[in-house]
Amino acid sequence: MVAIKKFPEEEYILKGTAACPGCPITIALRTALKALGKKTILIVPASCSAVVQSLVPKTSFGVPTLNIAFAASASAASGVAAALKMLGKEDVTPVVWAGDGGTYDIGIQALSGAFERGENFIYVCYNNQMYSNTGIQRSGATPYGAWTTTTWTGKKEIQKELGEIVMAHHIPYIATASIAYIDDLYDKMKKAKEINGPRYIEILAPCPPGWRFDMSKTVEIARLAVQTGAWVLYEAINGEVKLTSYSKMLLKRKERRPIEDYLKLQGRFRNLTEEDINKIKKNIDEKWKRYMEIYKEKEEKQ
Amino acid sequence: MKIIDTANHIAALAAKMAKPSVVAAYPITPQTTIVERLAKYVENGELNAEYIRVESEHSAMAACIGAAATGVRTFTATSSHGLLLMHEMVHWAALSRLPIVMVNVNRAIGPGWNIWSDSNDSMGQRDTGWIQIYASSNQEVYDSIIQAYKIAENEDVMLPTMICYDGFILSHTSMPVYIPEQSKVDKFLPEFKSLWSLDVDKPITHGNIISPADYMDVRYSMNQAMKNAKKVIIDVGEEWGRKFGRSYNLIEEYKCDDADYVIVSTAAIASESKFAIDKLREKGKKAGLAKLRVFRPFPKEMLRYDKMIVIDRAVSLGLGGIVYNELKGNGDVYGFIAGLGGKDVNYRDIMRIYELAEKGKDGWYGIEVK
Numbered sequence: 001m002v003a004i005k006k007f008p009e010e011e012y013i014l015k016g017t018a019a020c021p022g023c024p025i026t027i028a029l030r031t032a033l034k035a036l037g038k039k040t041i042l043i044v045p046a047s048c049s050a051v052v053q054s055l056v057p058k059t060s061f062g063v064p065t066l067n068i069a070f071a072a073s074a075s076a077a078s079g080v081a082a083a084l085k086m087l088g089k090e091d092v093t094p095v096v097w098a099g100d101g102g103t104y105d106i107g108i109q110a111l112s113g114a115f116e117r118g119e120n121f122i123y124v125c126y127n128n129q130m131y132s133n134t135g136i137q138r139s140g141a142t143p144y145g146a147w148t149t150t151t152w153t154g155k156k157e158i159q160k161e162l163g164e165i166v167m168a169h170h171i172p173y174i175a176t177a178s179i180a181y182i183d184d185l186y187d188k189m190k191k192a193k194e195i196n197g198p199r200y201i202e203i204l205a206p207c208p209p210g211w212r213f214d215m216s217k218t219v220e221i222a223r224l225a226v227q228t229g230a231w232v233l234y235e236a237i238n239g240e241v242k243l244t245s246y247s248k249m250l251l252k253r254k255e256r257r258p259i260e261d262y263l264k265l266q267g268r269f270r271n272l273t274e275e276d277i278n279k280i281k282k283n284i285d286e287k288w289k290r291y292m293e294i295y296k297e298k299e300e301k302q
Numbered sequence: 303m304k305i306i307d308t309a310n311h312i313a314a315l316a317a318k319m320a321k322p323s324v325v326a327a328y329p330i331t332p333q334t335t336i337v338e339r340l341a342k343y344v345e346n347g348e349l350n351a352e353y354i355r356v357e358s359e360h361s362a363m364a365a366c367i368g369a370a371a372t373g374v375r376t377f378t379a380t381s382s383h384g385l386l387l388m389h390e391m392v393h394w395a396a397l398s399r400l401p402i403v404m405v406n407v408n409r410a411i412g413p414g415w416n417i418w419s420d421s422n423d424s425m426g427q428r429d430t431g432w433i434q435i436y437a438s439s440n441q442e443v444y445d446s447i448i449q450a451y452k453i454a455e456n457e458d459v460m461l462p463t464m465i466c467y468d469g470f471i472l473s474h475t476s477m478p479v480y481i482p483e484q485s486k487v488d489k490f491l492p493e494f495k496s497l498w499s500l501d502v503d504k505p506i507t508h509g510n511i512i513s514p515a516d517y518m519d520v521r522y523s524m525n526q527a528m529k530n531a532k533k534v535i536i537d538v539g540e541e542w543g544r545k546f547g548r549s550y551n552l553i554e555e556y557k558c559d560d561a562d563y564v565i566v567s568t569a570a571i572a573s574e575s576k577f578a579i580d581k582l583r584e585k586g587k588k589a590g591l592a593k594l595r596v597f598r599p600f601p602k603e604m605l606r607y608d609k610m611i612v613i614d615r616a617v618s619l620g621l622g623g624i625v626y627n628e629l630k631g632n633g634d635v636y637g638f639i640a641g642l643g644g645k646d647v648n649y650r651d652i653m654r655i656y657e658l659a660e661k662g663k664d665g666w667y668g669i670e671v672k
């Protein structure tokens with residue numbers, strides 16, 4: 001793993017973004033682009049990331065960027081990849097940079113189609129667990145119990161596991177990452193860049209206005225998500241799942257921190273009842289049970 | 303070389319000879335045989351292109367946009383519900399000023415499911431900023447597809463272009479077509495050069511947030527491009543005539559000079575109208591035809607006759623035919639709606655329509671007026 005101080009000095013996020021203070025998108029994209037480098041084309045659907053670029057005729061993105069309609073990123077990226085192939089520019093990597101709404105919900109058809117076809121691009125979903133561009137509405141990634149402006153009394157459903165849906169597409173590289181563990185994020189981006197075919201990376205991106213926490217706490221919340229086990233860092237190379245970074249340590253050496261440590265810092269969970277918290281715990285426990293089993297199987301094999 | 307084949311196979315052949323680098327398409331009746339044929343061309347190496355077998359038409363157009371924005375020539379084809387599903391991206395392509403060429407085989411919109419000819423699908427896209435050419439024969443299909451690239455890619459235009467023709471009436475009907483040599487097509491249609499593209503050495507951001515004032519400027523430049531397209535379409539049509547013997551314009555007039563009434567129609571109804579004009583002339587009626595070949599940009603200034611009979615295979619409900627509405631005010635205009643959902647319109651119907659107009663009548667043919 002590359003130490004943070006050894007990251008390249010080049011900056012592809014330029015000065016003057018329109019992001020909120022404490023925004024996770026710029027942290028994630030800055031790191032991702034340091035790993036991916038200059039030969040990257042971004043494809044961005046409707047989302048906060050479209051806003052963050054700032055206003056025409058200016059931009060805060062230092063690599064070529066194609067904004068595209070909300071549902072269309074994976075198909076537009078397929079077109080970019082096809083054209084690059086025809087132009088003999090296969091050293092350029094098309095990268096979708098989409099929110100969870102554009103990925104879990106409206107864009108899932110195009111995403112599934114492109115992955116099944118084996119298109120040659122990286123799809124990054126920064127998951128802030130709601131539609132933030134339009135003012136904090138629920139998405140398929142919003143966790144159980146969270147307040148949003150379309151779930152005023154807390155979301156009644158558990159979020160879907162998109163990573164597992166993506167796994168069913170047999171693509172060569174899938175990973176989750178966090179803006180609190182940017183060395184891990186950097187490493188995964190680097191790895192993905194070297195692989196051909198569809199690659200999927202999902203980054204948990206705590207959003208201060210959406211999750212209702214102080215803008216100074218973005219990284220802390222992101223770290224707590226991993227330390228409590230609510231968000232798991234993993235990597236699946238050709239279908240083989242491995243936990244990485246702090247999540248890997250949770251398998252053996254460390255205890256998961258109580259979920260309350262994570263929930264209580266976020267205003268969106270303010271009205272959770274004990275029953276709600278138990279339900280969230282159960283969901284997380286089940287998830288970890290599955291990882292433990294995978295892990296045990298691996299130990300036995302060795 | 304003269305060959306006999308269906309409009310769909312001719313369209314696929316024309317697309318192949320225009321040498322797009324990326325084809326992205328999704329099947330729908332009656333367009334299917336175009337995409338099947340193109341898949342074969344790509345698989346057997348006759349066409350050097352990436353064929354993206356997308357999972358929807360929305361994705362087909364998105365993929366063409368991605369490819370065109372990366373700097374290559376693209377092609378797609380669709381029909382009816384496919385075009386409607388694509389609608390968001392149809393706008394997106396035009397606002398991005400990407401010269402994508404698309405065939406739309408005209409077909410009715412459901413419910414109920416109806417695969418027969420009807421122009422409401424493409425005419426419903428009239429305000430998207432696409433150039434629209436309607437073909438009346440398989441030869442016109444061929445000629446117009448090659449020309450479409452040259453028109454769309456002209457620096458003064460840079461707008462996507464749609465070639466439309468009737469489902470089954472043309473799409474599945476074999477007719478003789480002259481196919482020029484590839485080298486002559488290559489000479490006519492130079493290699494694609496894009497005005498802008500996603501280039502890692504010259505990074506730009508396309509399509510981020512825009513102020514109202516700048517947005518209005520973008521729309522205005524599209525408006526001017528659409529106006530410029532009129533001259534470009536005529537120039538390209540004339541050049542085609544010089545090189546291949548068949549000239550094209552925005553409209554095609556037939557016996558209009560001394561006509562009492564001029565029928566205005568598009569696509570297959572226009573070719574049927576030509577036959578009806580001869581029959582009407584035999585009966586001593588001074589009938590003429592102005593075939594509307596290009597619907598966008600709309601050649602309103604060319605369609606000025608004292609008395610016009612517009613036959614529309616598309617309707618703006620409650621308001622009448624779509625072309626009829628656009629021509630109102632250009633003279634005495636009688637509007638007839640006919641042939642929706644593939645209802646047959648033969649030369650006898652057209653002759654009857656002519657006689658109804660002579661009596662000062664118009665409306666839904668076969669329902670309101672018979």
Ligand SMILES: Cc1ncc(C[n+]2csc(CCOP(=O)(O)OP(=O)(O)O)c2C)c(N)n1
Binds near residue numbers: 049100130
């Ligand atoms: C077809 C369509 N429907 C709705 C919208 C409105 N819209 C724009 S962004 C957005 C939500 C984006 O959410 P997400 O993908 O999670 O990204 P985020 O805003 O959180 O960055 C919505 C609903 C749109 N642009 N297009």
Ligand code: SF4
Binds near residue numbers: 210
């Ligand atoms: S709302 Fe959240 S994700 Fe969107 S710009 Fe602000 S901090 Fe970033």
